[in-house]
């Protein structure tokens with residue numbers, strides 16, 4: 001038996017957000033009656049070995065936790081690639097179904113199964129018909145967290161647009177879902193699609209039209225917000241603009257708070273920041289603008305990147321990017337690559353960039369015994385060695401700090417002063433930008 005909790009969820013999901021309210025779109029938002037219980041699913045493929053799949057699932061678990069779900073079990077399967085029909089092999093899907101049944105027999109509800117890759121409409125439909133619980137993928141989970149986090153009209157509009165972009169090609173499935181739920185015991189309310197086609201098609205067309213209309217309204221709103229922001233930016237005067245970018249949860253907001261003496265929301269959850277915040281920072285007598293932006297993540301839904309283009313204008317127009325890296329994270333090298341790729345997608349690969357390794361204090365490594373002849377791995381590299389390697393690779397364009405311990409922060413300020421000053425002289429050669437006296441920022 002399903003509990004009322006999951007019923008509640010289903011009905012909220014299956015009603016399409018036709019209302020005009022900006023906040024009514026959390027169609028897959030997780031209800032908050034204690035953590036929901038989730039199963040995670042990932043593939044091990046020739047392109048993604050077991051170790052990597054484990055890392056990805058660790059991250060997926062953190063995402064689920066951020067959204068309010070507790071992971072109770074993981075399933076992985078070795079395949080040449082995802083099945084177009086069911087993502088996993090049939091047998092594996094049955095195995096998960098049995099696990100869910102056993103849990104239910106023991107009165108432990110499984111609320112959802114989360115897949116590590118984006119699922120097509122067809123895959124979703126097929127998987128749901130076997131598992132008969134809520135099925136999410138990495139994209140819908142990220143969208144859910146974004147919907148939860150969105151504070152300003154701009155962020156809400158951007159998330160809503162991304163949600164519709166995700167929904168549109170999956171509408172057929174949402175509709176069948178709705179019919180199954182709403183059908184009750186009358187005539188053809190069975191589980192298949194037989195009998196749904198006639199009115200279903202018409203309804204589907206209507207839904208599609210309503211969504212498309214809504215999307216163009218949202219795009220219009222974003223264009224208006226964009227215009228306002230462009231005007232705002234133009235009015236900021238001749239100041240160098242520096243943007244903090246990086247993977248989610250690396251400490252961008254913490255650094256922003258430290259440098260700008262501001263109070264930007266920072267916490268140990270993914271996507272704490274959705275809106276770009278811009279602050280004026282003064283180092284000695286040199287003012288510049290510093291912005292804190294949304295964090296990136298592996299497989300960041302493309303629609304979301306697209307929808308967040310205006311938020312990310314701040315990054316695109318920055319004179320200097322500070323790419324913040326969490327050096328204590330076991331996959332920080334991968335994270336660097338993901339950020340570089342996302343920046344390239346945004347057209348930001350040509351901008352001057354420096355790497356700022358944060359969380360020095362949390363770096364851990366295992367010293368190898370002198371008689372241990374197995375090759376050294378990442379875990380055996382000391383902080384010193386790591387720093388030397390990156391400095392050799394990046395020259396003056398990398399730096400190491402701990403934002404929470406305030407290690408090297410004064411040195412970072414000195415470095416920023418030098419860099420911003422150079423950029424300023426290049427960009428505004430005749431502008432006397434220095435303040436006569438140091439002024440405490442009061443804004």
Ligand SMILES: Nc1nc2c(ncn2[C@@H]2O[C@H](COP(=O)(O)OP(=O)(O)OP(=O)(O)O)[C@@H](O)[C@H]2O)c(=O)[nH]1
Nearest residue numbers: 248249250251252253254267271272273295403404
């Ligand atoms: N140990 C350690 N933790 C840090 C350091 N800097 C930040 N943190 C912690 O890392 C977590 C994430 O920090 P945020 O500043 O919110 O990270 P962010 O990059 O802004 O994250 P998003 O906005 O979610 O993308 C928080 O719990 C911080 O306290 C550091 O130097 N050392």
Ligand SMILES: [Mg+2]
Nearest residue numbers: 252253272273
């Ligand atoms: Mg942040």
